[in-house]
Structures are given as C-alpha cells and as structure tokens.
Amino acid sequence: MVQAPRQVRLTREGHERLQRTLAQEQARLAEATRILQEQMETSADTEDTGLEDAKREKMNIEARIEELEETLARATIIEDHENEGTVELGAIVTLTNETTKKDMRVQIVSAPEAAVLGGTLPRISEESPVGRQLMGRRTGETFVVNLENGKQVKYRVTNIEY
Template structure:
C-alpha cells in the first residue's frame, strides 16, 4: 500500500511585493545560513562514530531533509508566482492587495487584506485571495453587500465600509 495523496488544490499565483520579499528572504536564510550550520553539525556528529545510535546525527539529517524540502518548495513557488506591485487605477473597487473594512448585521467591523495564499498568517488580518470571503469581496465597492454561507447552511451578511490600498 503506497502513500498516495490526492493532488493539492491549485493556489493563486499572485503575491504582494512584501510577501515576495519575505519568501525570498526566507529562502536566502535557509540556503546561506541555516543549511551550512546544520551541515557542519551533522559532519561533527558523524565524526563521533556510530551513526545508528547517534541522536545528534539523526536529528541533524532530519533537519537537513526539512530544510531541503522547504528550499525546493520556495524555489519552485518563487519562480511560478506573479508579483503584484502596483495600486489599481480604480481604488474604489476591491482588488488584490486591498485592505477592506466590512461590518456585519450587528455593526461589528473587521478589517482584512486580500493577499496571496503564501502570505496568510495567524493574525487573521491577511486572508487568501482563494478564500470564500475574499472571492465574495473582489470587485465590490463601498456600500456593496456580500453574503457568505456558513458550514451549518445559514448565511451571514456583510457590508463593505472602506477600501484602502498601501503604496508599494
């Protein structure tokens, strides 16, 4: 029995200039700083003798595999993506890179930035252009309403309050 996995969903090929710089910096750090450090540690651990029970050697090799996997991913992804580094002419409409403020039925406001799938983070303010909310918001203007269906089948309503773009 193999380790077959279904193919991953295709991600959008867009990224902001900030996100591109962050990914490129990570790639440079992993390749120029972290990997040589770990390689040297593995070399020193291997010189100690029996590798089969040498925890430092085994852990170092595991780290190298993880670093190499991430470097391969970043290299391929950076070659494949398109950097969006300009503000759209129509700043009153939601496009990629926009900061959008929305309000729900109880006038609770939330502010999100629509970014590429590689840029999302735990803060919750950066949402992927592939997310259901971002898809509903794209091409909307201030005052437009969007409806999202929750997993339980109910709908939630939002109104676009403000749209802003940061200069690149």
C-alpha cells in the same frame, strides 16, 4: 501534456517577505547541515535517533526552500489595479461584521503570500472562504460567508484601499 506553472501574484511587501523567509531558511539549512555533519562524525551508532531527526529536519528545510524558490520564480509583483473601486489582489479592505458591528482591516493576497508570517495587517488568501466572497466586491456591498461549523457571517465592505 505538461501544464506551465501558474503565475503567482504578490504584493511588493509580500515578495520582500518571501525573500527574507528564503534567506532565513537558507541560513537554517547551513546550520542544520553543520550539525548533521558533526553528528555523523561523532556518532558510532548507525541507528542514532538524533542523527535521523537531524536528517529529517534538513530534508524539511530543503523542501521549504524549494517551495519558496519555486514561488518566487513564478511571482509577479502587483503594480496596477485594473478595476479601482473593486476588491482585487493587494487591496486593503475594511469589513464590518453585520452582527457584531465590529470592523476589521485585512489585505487580500495570494495563498503563498498569506502563508508567510510577518507584515502589518492580517492577510486573507483569495482562495479562502472570505477571500473568494470578497473578490470583485465594491464599497457598500454585503456578502455572507459559510463557515465550516455551519454558521454564517454577514460582512459589509466599508472601505477599499490600494
């Protein structure tokens, strides 16, 4: 049985960023195709490594475009927040590191959105260790994140905005 593709929830800003990235990748593909065509016309050597590199680059760009198009096709934009006062996708959360007493502001987003560069705030995927611990939390709650190196960090949720 084939499973239906999973829906991807994106913030409006994240959706726009993914669309801009797709347009940039499409422009890169057009340029890579042009360069590859030129190299094929001028290359007499069928074992030309520059030609192979150009083909590989074109394939990488095509794969990235396919990934972006597939993500955008499954995307729905987060408009409403079901549980105001708790951390959900799209929330901007201020966390205090309980050890260093330093604050950081982050936005909780889906994994595809977290992977795209740009934006004004650091983004944390809901699937990351911090993101998993944050989902559903309320202001004032503390939680511990186990890091890969065996250390633990304790955070306090000091503010949630949408």
